[in-house]
Amino acid sequence: MVINVQVRARPRNRLVTGVLLLFGVPLVAVAALRTVGYDGGWYTLVLLALTPYAVVYGALLGGVSLVLRRWWTGGIALALAILLAVFVAPRVMADEQPAVAGKxxxxxxxxxxxxxxxxxxxxxxxxxxxxxxxxxxxxxxxxxxxxxxxxxxxxxxxxxxxxxxxxxxxxxxxxxxxxxxxxxxxxxxxxxxxxxxxxxxxxxxxxxxxxxxxxxxxxxxxxxxxxxxxxxxxxxxxxxxxxxxxxxxxxxxxxxxxxxxxxxxxxxxxxxxxxxxxxxxxxxxxxxxxxxxxxxxxxxxxxxxxxxxxxxxxxxxxxx
Missing domain, CATH: 3.60.10.10 (Endonuclease/exonuclease/phosphatase)
Known part of the structure; x- marks a missing residue:
């Protein structure tokens, strides 16, 4: 009886893992394009425009994956979210300005x-x-x-x-x-x-x-x-x-x-x-x-x- 339960659980576990990996594809795409500095075509331009949202998306995907005990998936998603945050976070911090006194x-x-x-x-x-x-x-x-x-x-x-x-x-x-x-x-x-x-x-x-x-x-x-x-x-x-x-x-x-x-x-x-x-x-x-x-x-x-x-x-x- 125990053996039957384990056999049935494996396909379901694989399905969950597959769904999480599928949701991770756009995150990987945004992180790769943004890191190498490549705009690509129309669809990748749209993805890149949503980079600030990809930070939140990656954090949520990583959190859900860890809760479901998909350690590798969760860790990679969180790492990509942190990578994108490095690009995005400076935009909410004011920078020191040149000391100028003109008009x-x-x-x-x-x-x-x-x-x-x-x-x-x-x-x-x-x-x-x-x-x-x-x-x-x-x-x-x-x-x-x-x-x-x-x-x-x-x-x-x-x-x-x-x-x-x-x-x-x-x-x-x-x-x-x-x-x-x-x-x-x-x-x-x-x-x-x-x-x-x-x-x-x-x-x-x-x-x-x-x-x-x-x-x-x-x-x-x-x-x-x-x-x-x-x-x-x-x-x-x-x-x-x-x-x-x-x-x-x-x-x-x-x-x-x-x-x-x-x-x-x-x-x-x-x-x-x-x-x-x-x-x-x-x-x-x-x-x-x-x-x-x-x-x-x-x-x-x-x-x-x-x-x-x-x-x-x-x-x-x-x-x-």
């Missing part, structure tokens, strides 16, 4: 969601936060008219605008005089660039970032993102702000950061604040303000804007 620049970026964002809210955010530079992506001609009617250009009179239907339009609006430049390669959506003259010999280079969405072409997204990665020492003080269609766990964005930039949210310990999809439950951080490492990030915030699926991002930067 302060307040930068905000908003994805207008095909021109459907509420213009009055955008203008109110600019006014309330004394924004100096506003980057706008997915900007249509109708949205430009709505922003004008809401009073945006009375607050920020200088502009470089490339309105277009759908998601391809972008622009930079500023309190300071702008000179349009070309700091990026060709891209599907216009990513305008400009030099802002802050006076007193201080100039800042600005880019409104919006590379192709990877769901329509991963190779194009990767190329357009890496086109932003010219080394900071090869040009003037530069700030990149917009919808990168990437998180800090994507290798393409890591390439940009490695060339002399800091992520403003990460610097202030707010690197886990999600920005998309704002019209549902925000899950991932696709919108960023990347700041030249020679400058200091003094503040960072995210704002909800009715009518768009992205949160606006804001950073106050102290220049050298």
């Amino acid at each position: 302060s620049l307040r930068v905000m970026s908003a994805n207008l969601y095909l021109g459907h964002a509420d213009a009055a809210t955008i203008v109110k955010l600019v006014r309330d936060n004394r924004v100096d530079v506003l980057n706008l992506v997915e900007m249509t001609s109708a949205e430009v008219s709505a922003l004008d009617k809401a009073g945006l250009f009375g607050l920020l009179p200088y502009r470089v605008l490339h309105a277009a239907p759908g998601a391809d339009g972008s622009g930079i609006v500023s309190r300071y005089p702008l000179t349009e430049e070309n700091y990026t390669g060709d891209s599907t959506a216009k990513q305008p660039s400009a030099e802002a003259d802050l006076g007193g010999g201080t100039v800042v280079e600005l880019v409104a970032v919006h590379p192709e969405s990877p769901d329509t072409g991963v190779d194009q997204w990767e190329r357009e993102t890496k086109d932003l990665s010219r080394a900071a020492g090869e040009h003037g003080l530069r700030i990149l702000a917009g919808d990168f269609n990437a998180t800090l766990d994507h290798a393409a964005l890591a390439t940009v950061l490695s060339r002399g930039y800091h992520d403003a949210a990460d610097e202030r310990g707010d690197g886990l604040q999600p920005t998309w999809p704002a019209d549902a439950t925000p899950l991932v951080t696709l919108d960023h303000v990347l700041v030249d490492k020679r400058a200091a990030v003094e503040d960072y915030r995210v704002f909800d804007v009715p009518g768009t699926d992205h949160r606006a991002v804001y950073a106050e930067v102290r220049l050298p």
Whole structure:
């Protein structure tokens, strides 16, 4: 009788072990991709975007496995969760900033969601936060008219605008005089660039970032993102702000950061604040303000804007 019970238990034990191993496959995939710095295709990009959640997932899977006495499975799952936590945890800790005493620049970026964002809210955010530079992506001609009617250009009179239907339009609006430049390669959506003259010999280079969405072409997204990665020492003080269609766990964005930039949210310990999809439950951080490492990030915030699926991002930067 005892022998029969043991024989029946083995298939059930194997089934439990198999199920746990199956649940461990995405965890192993995320840990491997993140460690080697490989974005892969569309599905692996989605997995990488969920890296912060994979930390919790791995801890839960490891705990359940240990309770069920699957020691190897539980130990490996916990080890992978710890590995991913090493990448993610620094985002909730503020970093020491460079000791600089130059001018302060307040930068905000908003994805207008095909021109459907509420213009009055955008203008109110600019006014309330004394924004100096506003980057706008997915900007249509109708949205430009709505922003004008809401009073945006009375607050920020200088502009470089490339309105277009759908998601391809972008622009930079500023309190300071702008000179349009070309700091990026060709891209599907216009990513305008400009030099802002802050006076007193201080100039800042600005880019409104919006590379192709990877769901329509991963190779194009990767190329357009890496086109932003010219080394900071090869040009003037530069700030990149917009919808990168990437998180800090994507290798393409890591390439940009490695060339002399800091992520403003990460610097202030707010690197886990999600920005998309704002019209549902925000899950991932696709919108960023990347700041030249020679400058200091003094503040960072995210704002909800009715009518768009992205949160606006804001950073106050102290220049050298």
